[in-house]
Amino acid sequence: MSLEIELDLPNLSRRQWLKGAGAITGLALTIGVSGLVRAAVEEPKKFGGDAMPGGLKDDALVFVSIGTDGIVSIVAHRSEMGQGVRTSLPMVVADELEADWSKVRVVQAEGNEARYGNQNTDGSRSIRHSFEPMRRVGATARHMLETAAAAQWGVPVNEVEARHHEVINKRTGKKLGYGELATAAGKLAVPARESLHLKTPAQFRYIGKQNTRNIDGRKIVTGATHYGIDTQLDGMLHAVIARPPVFGGKVKSFDASTALKVPGVVKVLELKGSNLPPLFHPLGGIAVLATNTWSATKGREALKITWDHGPNASYNSPAFRKTLEAAARKPAKAVRNNGNASAVLAKAKQKFEAEYYQPHIAHSSMEPPAATVRIINGKCEAWACVQAPQATLETVAAHLGFKPEDVKINVTLLGGGFGRKSKPDFVAEAALLSQAIKGKPVKVTWTREDDIHHDYFHTVSLERIECALDEKGLPTAWLHRTTAPTIASTFVAGAKGGAPFELGMSAVNMPFNIPNVRVETPEVAAHTRIGWFRSVSNIPHAFAVQSFAAELAHRAKRDHKDYLLDLLGPARKINPDDISDSWNYGESPERYPLDIGRMRNVIELACKKAGWGRNLPKGHGLGLSLCYSFVTYVATVVEVVVADNGEISIPRVDLAVDCGPQVNPDRIRSQVEGACIMGASLALSGEITFKNGVAEQSNFHQYEVLRINEAPRDIQVHIVEHGLDVPLGGIGEPATPTIAPALCNAIFAATGKRIRTLPIRDQLSKA
Amino acid sequence: MVSLNINGKDRQLDVPGEMPILWALRDIEHLTGTKFGCGMALCGACTIHLDGEPVRSCVTPVSAAAGKKITTVEQISADPVGKAVQKAWLDLGVAQCGYCQAGQVMSATALLKATPNPSDEEIDEAMSGNICRCGTYPRIRAAIKQAATGAEK
Ligand code: FES
Ligand code: FES
Numbered sequence: 068m069s070l071e072i073e074l075d076l077p078n079l080s081r082r083q084w085l086k087g088a089g090a091i092t093g094l095a096l097t098i099g100v101s102g103l104v105r106a107a108v109e110e111p112k113k114f115g116g117d118a119m120p121g122g123l124k125d126d127a128l129v130f131v132s133i134g135t136d137g138i139v140s141i142v143a144h145r146s147e148m149g150q151g152v153r154t155s156l157p158m159v160v161a162d163e164l165e166a167d168w169s170k171v172r173v174v175q176a177e178g179n180e181a182r183y184g185n186q187n188t189d190g191s192r193s194i195r196h197s198f199e200p201m202r203r204v205g206a207t208a209r210h211m212l213e214t215a216a217a218a219q220w221g222v223p224v225n226e227v228e229a230r231h232h233e234v235i236n237k238r239t240g241k242k243l244g245y246g247e248l249a250t251a252a253g254k255l256a257v258p259a260r261e262s263l264h265l266k267t268p269a270q271f272r273y274i275g276k277q278n279t280r281n282i283d284g285r286k287i288v289t290g291a292t293h294y295g296i297d298t299q300l301d302g303m304l305h306a307v308i309a310r311p312p313v314f315g316g317k318v319k320s321f322d323a324s325t326a327l328k329v330p331g332v333v334k335v336l337e338l339k340g341s342n343l344p345p346l347f348h349p350l351g352g353i354a355v356l357a358t359n360t361w362s363a364t365k366g367r368e369a370l371k372i373t374w375d376h377g378p379n380a381s382y383n384s385p386a387f388r389k390t391l392e393a394a395a396r397k398p399a400k401a402v403r404n405n406g407n408a409s410a411v412l413a414k415a416k417q418k419f420e421a422e423y424y425q426p427h428i429a430h431s432s433m434e435p436p437a438a439t440v441r442i443i444n445g446k447c448e449a450w451a452c453v454q455a456p457q458a459t460l461e462t463v464a465a466h467l468g469f470k471p472e473d474v475k476i477n478v479t480l481l482g483g484g485f486g487r488k489s490k491p492d493f494v495a496e497a498a499l500l501s502q503a504i505k506g507k508p509v510k511v512t513w514t515r516e517d518d519i520h521h522d523y524f525h526t527v528s529l530e531r532i533e534c535a536l537d538e539k540g541l542p543t544a545w546l547h548r549t550t551a552p553t554i555a556s557t558f559v560a561g562a563k564g565g566a567p568f569e570l571g572m573s574a575v576n577m578p579f580n581i582p583n584v585r586v587e588t589p590e591v592a593a594h595t596r597i598g599w600f601r602s603v604s605n606i607p608h609a610f611a612v613q614s615f616a617a618e619l620a621h622r623a624k625r626d627h628k629d630y631l632l633d634l635l636g637p638a639r640k641i642n643p644d645d646i647s648d649s650w651n652y653g654e655s656p657e658r659y660p661l662d663i664g665r666m667r668n669v670i671e672l673a674c675k676k677a678g679w680g681r682n683l684p685k686g687h688g689l690g691l692s693l694c695y696s697f698v699t700y701v702a703t704v705v706e707v708v709v710a711d712n713g714e715i716s717i718p719r720v721d722l723a724v725d726c727g728p729q730v731n732p733d734r735i736r737s738q739v740e741g742a743c744i745m746g747a748s749l750a751l752s753g754e755i756t757f758k759n760g761v762a763e764q765s766n767f768h769q770y771e772v773l774r775i776n777e778a779p780r781d782i783q784v785h786i787v788e789h790g791l792d793v794p795l796g797g798i799g800e801p802a803t804p805t806i807a808p809a810l811c812n813a814i815f816a817a818t819g820k821r822i823r824t825l826p827i828r829d830q831l832s833k834a
Numbered sequence: 835m836v837s838l839n840i841n842g843k844d845r846q847l848d849v850p851g852e853m854p855i856l857w858a859l860r861d862i863e864h865l866t867g868t869k870f871g872c873g874m875a876l877c878g879a880c881t882i883h884l885d886g887e888p889v890r891s892c893v894t895p896v897s898a899a900a901g902k903k904i905t906t907v908e909q910i911s912a913d914p915v916g917k918a919v920q921k922a923w924l925d926l927g928v929a930q931c932g933y934c935q936a937g938q939v940m941s942a943t944a945l946l947k948a949t950p951n952p953s954d955e956e957i958d959e960a961m962s963g964n965i966c967r968c969g970t971y972p973r974i975r976a977a978i979k980q981a982a983t984g985a986e987k
Contacts, residue, residue, distance in 0.1 A: 149931030149968045280924065287932035288920040288939055290867020290907035297866040305861060330850060359861035360870075361853050433871050433879060433933040433967045482869070482933025483967050515872045733927050737973070741930055744969030767876040767965060776958035778971040 114655040116196030119187065121180030121457065125200035127207035127257060129182055130160060137232065137246030139166045144176040144183035145193040146454050147283065148432075148484035149741070150799045151734035152193045154282045156201050159194075159730060162273040163205025163266055164212075166245070167232040173282045178456025178476035188454040189489050189599065190652070191697035191797025194730050198795055206263045208252075215252040216243045231272075268791055275729050283480065295452025295479045296437035300508040303439065304333055306500050307363040307512060309370055310352035310521050311340065313760030314595045315377035321353050326369040331362025335370070336503050338496060343560035345596045347462045349496045350521060356500065360512050376760055382594035384527070384756040388424060391529035391591060395422065395550040399589035400564060403575040403647035406583030408535075411544035415535030419622060421615055423532075424824040425607035427755040428525040429762075429770055430600055434482020435513040436493035442467075442506030447474045451494045452481040459491035466495045467502055485745075486599040490523050516765045523598025524755055524762075526551045530611030535583075540623025541633060544583035549574045549608065552593035563590035565604070571650035573608035573694060573804070576643060578661055579616075580636025584646075595757065601745065602803040605696040610825065613692035613808030617815065627691050627812065628674050638664030652698050658794050659698050665725050666693060668787065669702035673723035676785050677704035683817075686710060690813025692805045697797030700725040700787075703743075703805035705779075707813035713832030715814070717747060717779040722805070725787035726796035732786065739784045739802045746806025748773035754826050836896045840865070841909035851897035855889075856880045858896050859906060867907040867936050871965065878964030881937040881944075882906050888944035890963075907936035915981075916943040922981035930968035938964050942978050951982050 116123040124130075130142045141157035157173045160166075176183045184200070209229045216234035217224040220241065227234050233242045273279045286292045311317055323335035333356050340351025355366035398409075412418065438451035440463070447469055453459045456476045464474045481488055497511040513521075528551030535544040553569060555562035565574065565588040575586050600606070620630035640660040643651040651659060670693055674680075679689060686709050693702045706719040720743050729735055752771040756763045764770035811822040814831065822830055836847045840863060849858055854873075859865045859882070868891055871879030875890040882891045883905040884898075910916030919942050922928075929935045938961070945952055945960035952960065957978055966974070 147931075149929075151930075281927060281929065283932065284924050284927070284929060287929045287935050288907075288923045289911060290865075290936045292932060293866075294869075294933060296870065297860075299864050299866070359849075359853075359857055361857035361861070364873075431967060433877065433931070433965065434869070435871075480933075481931060483931045485967075512870070515874075515877075737927060737930055737970070740972055741969035744971060745967070748969075766874050767872050768874065772965055772967060773969070773971075774962045774965060775971040775974060776962040778969070780972075782972050 114653060114658070116185060118653055119185035119196065121185040123196060123200045124182070124184035125203040125260070127204045127211070130204045131164065131208045133245055133249040133252070135246050135249055137170055137244050138172055139164065139170055139245065140172045140174050142174050142176050142183065144186050145197070146188040146456065146478050146481055146484070148188065148454065148481035148488065150738055151281060151731055152188065154279060155194055155731040155734055156197055157282065158273045158279050159198060159201040160205040162271055163202045164209050165229040165231055165272070168273060168279055170232055175478050177478065178460040180457040186456050187458065187489070188484070189486055191699070191799045191801065195698070195795040195797055198730060202265055203260060203263060206265050207258060210258045210263060211252040211255050212245060212248050214255055215248045219243065219251065275732065277733050279731065293479050294434050294482045295450065296434055296482070296512060298439035298450040298479065298510060300439060300441060303508040303510055304356040304358065304504070305360045305363045305512065306354050306356045306497070306509050307360065307367045307514065308338060308352050308354045308496060308517070309367050309372055310350040310517065311374055311377070312520065313376040313380050315379045316374050317351055317377065318353060319373040319375045321373070322371040323353070325371070326355055326366040329362055329366040329369055331357045331359055332366035333357055334504065335366070336500060338499060345557050347458065347490050347492050347495065349492050349499065354500055356504070356509065364514065379594040380760040382757045382760040384426070384758070387527065387594070388529065391527070391550050392422065394589035394591050395529045395531040395548045397589065399548060399587040401585055402565065402570050402588050403584060403586040405646065408544040408546050408583040408585035411535050411583045412533060412546060415544065417536040418534065419536060419619065420531065420533040421618060421823060423530045423607070423611035423614060425528045425610055426825060427527045428600060428749055428753045429519050429522040429755050430485040430487035431518060431770060431772060432481070432483025432485055432487060435515055435518040436488065437510065437512045438494040438497040439508060439510040440494070440497040440501040441508035442501050445473055447498060448477065449475065449494055449498065450477045450479055451491065452479050452488055453491050453494060454481065454484045454489040455491065458489070459494050462491050462495050463498045467498055485601045487522060490598060515767065519755070519764055519766065519770050520762045523557065523596045525600035525606065526554065526597045528607040530607055532611060532615045534619065540619065540625065542579070542581045542619065545577070545579065545581045546585045546587070547574060547577065548587045548589055550589045550591060551607065552591055552597050554597050554599055556593035557597055561592070563592060564588045567650045569604040571648045571652070572604035572696065573612060574604065576646055576648040576661060576695070577612055578641065578663060578666060578695065579634040594760070601742070602696055602800040605694055605804040606749070606807070609692065609694040609804035610807045613694070614811055614823065617690070617812040618821065621815070626680070628670060628679055631670060631691065631693065632667055635663050635666055638667055654698055661695065665700045666695065669693065669700045669723040669725050672785050672787065673702040673704045673721050676723065676783060677706070677719070677721035679704060686817055688813040688815070688817025690809045690811065690816055692809035692812060694801065694805045696801040696804055699796030699798060699801040701801050701805050703802070703809040705806065705809040705813045707810060707817055709814060709817045709831055713829065715751065715827065715831065717810070719781040719783065720779045721783045721785065722802055723785045723787065724802065726798050726801070727793045728789045728791050728795060729786060735786060735798050736784045738798045740782045742800065742802035743782050743806055744773055744778050746803045747779055747810065750807035750810050750825060750827055751777070752826050752828055836900065838896060838899055838904060839902070840904045841906060847896065849896060852895045855882065855891040855894050855896050855899055855904065859891065865906055865908055869933055869936055871934065878937040878941060879934050881940040881964065883940060883944060886944070886947065888941050907940055910939060910943055913943065915946050918981040918984045919943045919946065919977070922977040922984060926973050926977045926980065928970050928973040928977050930970055934964060934966045938966065938974055942974070942981070946978065946982055952978065
């Protein structure tokens with residue numbers, strides 16, 4: 068049975084494409100630097116999607132094709148990893164196009180940013196950046212269909228109207244289906260962008276509505292989907308790789324003789340590692356190639372390898388916590404300095420300080436990294452579950468020594484990503500192995516142990532906050548030292564100290580109305596690969612800042628909600644530049660100021676819906692938190708129950724979300740529900756520890772993630788309504804960082820026990 | 835050679851008896867609906883039915899399936915309960931990335947076949963072996979309840 072790649076590709080020969088040039092012009096040739104870093108570092112003048120590599124594209128000829136059978140094919144240029152983007156973006160096109168969703172097919176774009184614009188699916192950016200271009204794509208195609216119909220009837224174009232997959236002659240009531248118009252429309256010139264009439268919100272058929280079914284839903288429940296791990300090519304070998312257990316280590320010697328005797332094992336190959344910085348390079352190691360995954364795994368178990376563990380073999384988490392603490396207790400480089408916090412603190416009568424610890428965490432998407440590559444006649448083709456197809460293409464090309472135009476990256480579905488699959492090291496592994504066996508197809512599958520041991524981990528951090536307080540218990544000075552190995556170390560060898568995009572996630576842009584604010588970033592080295600994880604630096608920063616605010620409220624003997632509103636001060640808009648936030652999630656400071664009014668509003672909404680202040684039975688507690696993350700405002704109230712034995716359950720969570728206007732409301736809710744559960748998972752049990760440079764956890768028995776019986780039982784998502792005059796916010800990430808502080812604040816309310824070290828695990832039973 | 839009955843078809847597989855059913859399905863039979871998530875019976879992504887009973891195929895050798903009927907997600911709609919589960923999953927938009935959902939659907943179907951109207955505790959019991967990293971648990975619970983009432987009619 069040949070299961071050659073079934074990616075919903077339409078039958079091209081049957082289609083009349085709304086076709087034009089769409090030529091592929093020169094590809095950008097930058098290797099392996101994420102959009103996150105590039106956008107932050109290189110192009111400070113442009114904002115939003117325009118600042119991203121590849122920019123934004125709205126060429127209808129690239130994104131839409133219509134068959135004579137009326138089937139509309141729409142390209143999804145972003146990677147689907149559970150956020151619903153393969154539904155939501157084509158849905159935007161379909162709406163403006165007045166297409167019938169049941170006649171829409173979605174075609175997944177290969178990696179090609181010159182053609183599709185930026186495809187890097189992270190940073191909660193897809194809808195935020197592509198909503199307007201996709202509207203224009205749909206409107207362009209609608210205009211072309213209307214023009215074709217008007218010509219056919221010999222009437223002015225304003226006498227016809229596209230409506231639900233037909234163009235109607237408003238005078239005669241005659242109708243022409245999209246399929247009947249496709250050929251003629253495809254021959255027309257593309258109308259100028261300025262001539263387009265976008266729909267008014269009242270005319271939306273799908274945008275902002277609940278009625279659009281997930282394009283992949285049926286395939287998912289019938290097992291007919293194609294993820295990165297599912298690719299099958301004729302003659303393909305299955306590879307499993309033994310990678311250096313310690314980051315920076317390498318193979319000293321190995322003996323493959325036993326491995327080669329395992330039935331099904333075909334070959335054992337050494338894969339060279341790369342020098343620092345890690346970028347998206349393979350880690351190196353010994354690869355076992357077999358006729359099936361199980362044999363490859365058995366073969367790997369039979370390898371005898373002596374490792375040189377390299378410079379990180381003394382990386383131990385308890386000792387590193389001490390390193391972080393020591394660094395956080397010493398003055399360091401200021402990255403925000405409003406007023407004179409140091410002087411006020413030096414003279415303060417009343418002070419309060421606290422330290423919060425967030426360990427490393429692993430992404431552990433349910434689908435581990437997996438990729439298949441073959442090379443035919445000097446052309447490389449890959450199928451992979453990648454968030455960043457263009458970076459994948461560049462990485463693979465560089466490792467093979469190929470020109471980018473000789474590499475094709477087919478993007479499969481992603482069985483979760485959360486930031487891990489932005490890093491295509493696993494695709495480069497498959498490419499190198501295929502190249503080593505004359506281009507034969509190779510699938511590299513990471514086992515769960517590989518995934519947890521060799522993640523690009525969320526960083527470990529120690530957040531220290533110190534305050535001077537007035538007689539009312541409100542801060543007059545705020546000093547925050549955010550101390551963590553930086554993501555920048557993945558791109559620049561030896562990089563230390565927070566990068567602007569890390570600091571701009573709830574550290575420098577801490578929104579409280581305090582006259583003297585100083586934020587410092589002590590320098591500590593990374594000893595493993597550091598990557599971005601859903602909501603990134605907001606996770607430790609919001610944990611610290613929002614816990615600290617609750618601690619201050621308690622000391623002032625105030626209600627946490629009232630105190631938090633006082634901390635924020637009156638509704639106003641803050642220019643991020645004024646608080647040393649040069650990043651602002653890549654968005655314009657004018658269009659996306661820090662809006663204290665919206666913060667206050669989500670707090671009020673979450674508290675109202677949760678019944679803040681209500682009487683609770685013994686052992687119950689309500690906890691509140693707020694986070695501005697990926698230009699979206701989220702306030703969360705967690706209700707916790709702490710049993711006498713310290714066992715924690717979460718009967719209810721209320722999340723108030725202000726993400727600007729809603730494009731696909733059901734997927735907004737599902738992202739917030741999922742972020743809530745992931746946030747609870749991280750808070751309760753998420754921790755990777757290192758011993759002698761090796762991650763101590765290997766699979767879900769040690770790296771525990773939340774299960775249905777432990778998950779918050781009732782998750783209520785309350786979304787603030789907005790029109791299109793308000794700019795769009797992100798939604799995949801923003802709710803995640805609110806959970807740990809809200810939960811810990813709830814635990815304090817229930818028990819009087821303050822948690823400053825995550826995960827919570829059994830800290831309450833010890834107490 | 836191992837003889838297996840997979841989704842109603844008799845198959846002869848040239849694999850060692852200790853190969854887990856998961857890899858026989860995925861790599862030999864190219865039935866990739868059944869997913870790999872952990873390989874240690876910890877996550878439920880690989881759940882199949884063996885004579886109607888849910889088992890973790892990543893730790894169940896093909897030899898254990900001799901003379902029994904293997905049902906995978908690709909075939910579960912042939913079962914009215916499986917079909918009701920799939921419908922509820924679609925109606926409530928349960929899936930996010932979808933990767934765990936084959937296992938969830940198989941576990942939920944087995945639960946509802948044995949317990950047509952499960953309590954929350956029974957849902958926890960039957961479903962806590964299935965991890966969803968995307969966090970679709972509230973909708974899974976709701977969909978099981980909806981499929982239960984749907985199946986009654
Ligand atoms: S893969 Fe079998 S239970 Fe996880
Ligand atoms: S839907 Fe993604 S793991 Fe469950």
